[in-house]
Amino acid sequence: MSSTHVQARSTSQQQFRDYIDKFIAFDDAIRKLSSNTLRGYTTDLYSFVDWCEREGVDPLGVSHREVRSYLLELTRAGYSERTINRHLSALRSMYKWLARESAIQTNGVSAVTSPKIPKTLPHVMSHAEVIALFKTCHGSDMESIRDKAFLELLYASGARISEIAHLTVGDIDFTQRQLTLFGKGSKQRIVPLYSRALEATKLYLEIARPQLVSKVRNLKETSDKLFVSVRGNAMSAAALRKAFEKRIIQAGLDPSLTPHAMRHTFATVMLDGGADLRSVQELLGHESLSTTQIYTHLSVSRLKEATKQAHPRG
Numbered sequence: 001m002s003s004t005h006v007q008a009r010s011t012s013q014q015q016f017r018d019y020i021d022k023f024i025a026f027d028d029a030i031r032k033l034s035s036n037t038l039r040g041y042t043t044d045l046y047s048f049v050d051w052c053e054r055e056g057v058d059p060l061g062v063s064h065r066e067v068r069s070y071l072l073e074l075t076r077a078g079y080s081e082r083t084i085n086r087h088l089s090a091l092r093s094m095y096k097w098l099a100r101e102s103a104i105q106t107n108g109v110s111a112v113t114s115p116k117i118p119k120t121l122p123h124v125m126s127h128a129e130v131i132a133l134f135k136t137c138h139g140s141d142m143e144s145i146r147d148k149a150f151l152e153l154l155y156a157s158g159a160r161i162s163e164i165a166h167l168t169v170g171d172i173d174f175t176q177r178q179l180t181l182f183g184k185g186s187k188q189r190i191v192p193l194y195s196r197a198l199e200a201t202k203l204y205l206e207i208a209r210p211q212l213v214s215k216v217r218n219l220k221e222t223s224d225k226l227f228v229s230v231r232g233n234a235m236s237a238a239a240l241r242k243a244f245e246k247r248i249i250q251a252g253l254d255p256s257l258t259p260h261a262m263r264h265t266f267a268t269v270m271l272d273g274g275a276d277l278r279s280v281q282e283l284l285g286h287e288s289l290s291t292t293q294i295y296t297h298l299s300v301s302r303l304k305e306a307t308k309q310a311h312p313r314g
Contacts, residue, residue, distance in 0.1 A: 008058075009056065009057075009058045012058045012059060012060045012061070013049060013052055013053050013058070013059055015060060015103075016049050016052070016059040016060060017046070017049055019094070019098060019101075019103060020042065020045045020046065020049070020094070023041075023045075023093075023094050023097050023098075024038055024041060024042055026097060027041065027093075033184070034162065034184055036162070037184070040086060040090065041090045041093070041094075044086060044087045044090040044091075045090055045091070045094055047087070048070060048087070048090075048091060051070050051073065055069070060098075060103065060104050061104070061105075061106070061108075062108045062109070063108045064108045064109070064110075064111040064112050065108075066108065067088075067091065067108055067109050067112045068112060071084055071087070071088065071112070071115075074087060081115045084115055085114050085115060088109075088112065088114055089114075091109045092109055092110070095107050095108075095109040095110065096110075123256075123257065123261050123264060124261065124264050124265045124268045125253075125257065125261050125262065125264075125265045129251075129253055129257075130155060130262075130265065132251040132252070132253060133151060133247055133248065133251045133253065134148065134151060134152070135251070136247045136250040136251050137151065137247065142207075142208040142211050142212055142230070143208075143230055145200075145203055145204050145207060145208040146204050146208050146209070146212070146227065146228075147243055147247060148200045148203075148204070149197075149200040149201045149203070149204035149208075149227075150164065150227055150240060150243065150244075151244070151247065151262075152196055152197040152200040152201065153167075153179065153193070153197055153200075153201060154244075154259060154262045154263075155197070155262050155265070155266060156179075156191075156193045156194050156196075156197035156266075157179050157181065157191045157193065157197075157266070157283075158191070158262075158263050158266030158267055158270075158283055158284050159179075159181050159191075159263065160183065160259075160260070160263065160285075161237045161240055161241055161244075161259040161260070162237045163181045163182065163183055163285075164226075164227070164237075164240060164259075165227070165235060165236055165237040165239075165240055166182055167179075167181075167225070167226040167227070168223075168224045168225060168226055169205065169224045169225075169226055170224065171226065172193075172198075172201060172226070174198060174202065177192060177193055177195075177198060178190050178191065178192050178193060179191050179192075179193050181285065183285035184285070184287075187285060189282065189283070189285050191283050209226075209228060212228045212229070212230065212231075212232050213228055213232050214232065215230075215231055215232035216228075216231070216232035216233065227240060240259070241258070241259055244258070244259045245258075263284070266283075266284075267280055267283075267284060267292070270283065277289065277292055280292055
């Protein structure tokens with residue numbers, strides 16, 4: 001290969017890196033993707049261009065065969081189908097953007113199909129497990145009062161842990177008995193709350209939060225975030241996840257349970273209770289109904305198991 005071709009390929013690879021930054025800025029400003037998604041896209045796209053440099057591939061003229069070679073390398077490296085799909089999703093999104101920006105003439109990524117992911121049902125907690133979790137917060141200390149409100153809101157709303165972390169005091173409307181959540185893409189949705197969740201949150205706001213916030217020297221750091229730490233600082237999704245894991249261990253439950261299991265449980269309980277699929281979709285903030293439909297399969301599985309145990313000819 002001539003030095004001219006090598007130079008052109010190197011220039012293309014550098015241009016692609018510059019395009020990554022512009023693409024991420026576009027997704028942040030226009031599509032308003034979550035910070036987690038943006039970080040994932042950035043990591044995956046830089047991983048791809050690093051591979052292009054190692055293999056001598058022009059990323060602005062990549063063919064579908066070269067993309068498949070990249071995915072094959074990920075497979076050989078031991079990445080799961082789900083992770084490989086995530087890499088491919090990042091590439092698809094960026095190459096669509098590149099096409100709209102007229103930065104490429106052909107889109108070699110569009111012809112690549114996603115690896116099939118085996119369908120697995122989400123982990124749903126039993127009623128007894130949920131009650132055991134709540135019982136770990138029966139203390140009168142400030143941390144227990146806070147965690148009781150946190151867990152009740154998580155179970156009552158089906159919210160993602162990141163959505164709970166972004167809640168402010170003003171997002172709870174006690175008069176209307178509802179909670180305002182901001183999901184993926186900054187999409188707003190309103191979910192109703194049951195009495196116990198409202199009572200636990202009101203107790204936290206009246207007793208625990210003022211005492212926790214009083215420990216902060218600079219109140220601007222805490223702002224109006226709903227959940228604060230024992231030091232009075234606003235709790236991130238990671239901090240709330242850690243608090244959840246602590247309560248799971250105290251309850252003697254499966255340590256692999258995550259806050260998302262509460263979201264799965266909320267969806268399944270709603271469907272088991274007679275809620276229609278569209279309503280559950282709205283409550284969960286799912287963009288596609290197909291994402292919500294997995295819970296119908298789970299609900300049917302639970303019914304089959306109940307029938308098997310209860311029916312005299314089961």
